[in-house]
Amino acid sequence: MATRAQAIYRTDVFAPQDQLVVTTSGSMQRADVFASRDRRAAVITLPVSQRLTVQLSVDGDPVAFTYTSVDNRLPHWAGPVLQSLSDRWGATVGWDSYGAQPTNPQLVAKLLNILSELMQPTYLPPQITPLADGGVQAEWHVLGRDLELVVAADGHPTYYYFDPGAGAEEEAEIDPNYARVQALIGDLS
Amino acid sequence: MANDPRDDSSILSEDRLLRRVPPNQLFTEPDGSQRPTSAVFRHDELSVNIESLMVEQHRRPEDALTGFPGDSLTAITAGDVRAFGYPIVKDIDPPNDPAHGLVLGKKTSSFANAMVRAHRWIVAPAKIEDLG
Numbered sequence: 001m002a003t004r005a006q007a008i009y010r011t012d013v014f015a016p017q018d019q020l021v022v023t024t025s026g027s028m029q030r031a032d033v034f035a036s037r038d039r040r041a042a043v044i045t046l047p048v049s050q051r052l053t054v055q056l057s058v059d060g061d062p063v064a065f066t067y068t069s070v071d072n073r074l075p076h077w078a079g080p081v082l083q084s085l086s087d088r089w090g091a092t093v094g095w096d097s098y099g100a101q102p103t104n105p106q107l108v109a110k111l112l113n114i115l116s117e118l119m120q121p122t123y124l125p126p127q128i129t130p131l132a133d134g135g136v137q138a139e140w141h142v143l144g145r146d147l148e149l150v151v152a153a154d155g156h157p158t159y160y161y162f163d164p165g166a167g168a169e170e171e172a173e174i175d176p177n178y179a180r181v182q183a184l185i186g187d188l189s
Numbered sequence: 190m191a192n193d194p195r196d197d198s199s200i201l202s203e204d205r206l207l208r209r210v211p212p213n214q215l216f217t218e219p220d221g222s223q224r225p226t227s228a229v230f231r232h233d234e235l236s237v238n239i240e241s242l243m244v245e246q247h248r249r250p251e252d253a254l255t256g257f258p259g260d261s262l263t264a265i266t267a268g269d270v271r272a273f274g275y276p277i278v279k280d281i282d283p284p285n286d287p288a289h290g291l292v293l294g295k296k297t298s299s300f301a302n303a304m305v306r307a308h309r310w311i312v313a314p315a316k317i318e319d320l321g
Contacts, residue, residue: 130214
C-alpha cells in the first residue's frame with residue numbers, strides 16, 4: 001500500500017547521459033547552529049550524491065542514462081524496467097511499420113523520474129511499451145485491472161485506470177494526482 | 190456513430206479495420222497468450238487496412254502482413270471506432286496500399302484500451318509456453 005500521502009517535492013534523478021541533472025554534490029557544509037552568545041561553527045555532514053551510469057543495449061547500440069542517489073544503488077524496480085526498455089525500445093524510424101519515431105531518451109527519463117517518485121519497495125515493476133511518437137508508457141495488468149502511465153511526445157504525462165469489476169475508469173494527468181496513482185500501483189502490487 | 194463530417198459512411202460499421210502489431214507492443218498474459226497493448230491504438234492518424242476494400246481487390250486479410258513477417262495482425266470494427274466519435278477515412282492514393290484507411294483524431298487512453306478489449310486476432314502471435 002501507499003505510504004506517502006503526497007509528493008512534497010520532486011527531483012529528477014534519471015537523465016540521459018548527455019544531460020546534467022540537478023543534484024546536491026557537496027559532502028560538507030558549514031552552518032551556524034548556535035546563538036550568538038555561544039557562537040561557534042559546527043560542521044555537519046550531508047550524504048554524498050553519486051551518479052551512476054546505466055547503459056542499455058538497443059539493437060546493439062548503447063543508450064546511457066545517469067541515476068543520482070546517495071546510496072549508489074538503483075531502486076528495486078529499475079532492473080526489470082530497464083530490461084523491459086532494452087527489450088522493447090523502438091530503435092529506428094518506422095519500427096512499428098507505420099512510420100513511428102524512435103524512442104526518445106528524454107521521454108524515457110521523464111517516465112523513469114515519475115516512477116522514482118511513485119514506486120515503493122513492495123510494488124510490482126511495470127512493463128514498458130514504446131509509443132509511435134517517441135514516448136513510452138508503463139503498464140500493469142493484474143486480474144483484469146489495467147493501469148497505465150503515459151508519457152507521450154506532446155502534453156503532460158497521464159494515467160489510465162480500468163477496473164471492470166468495480167465499473168471504474170479513470171483518465172487524468174499524473175501531476176496533481178500522484179497520491180492517487182501511487183495508491184493504484186500499490187493496489188495492483 | 191461519428192458525427193465528424195470527414196467520416197466516410199461508405200465504410201460500414203461492421204467493416205473490420207486491420208492493424209499490424211509489432212512484437213514490442215504486445216503484452217503477455219499469465220497463460221502465455223499475447224495481446225496488443227493500448228500503444229497500438231494511440232496514433233493520431235491510426236493507419237489501418239479496410240477489409241471490405243481488400244475483399245473487393247481479391248486480397249486476403251493476411252496480405253496486410255506482406256513484408257512484415259515478425260508482426261501480428263489484429264482487427265477492430267468501424268463501429269467500435271465510431272462509438273468514440275473518431276472519423277474513419279479512406280487513404281488509398283498511391284503510393285499507399287489501395288485498401289489503406291485512417292482513424293483520425295487524438296486518441297484517449299479510454300479509446301485505446303477499449304480497442305484492446307474489442308480486438309480480434311487475424312494472425313495471432315505465438316503463445317509464450319515457457320513462462321516461469
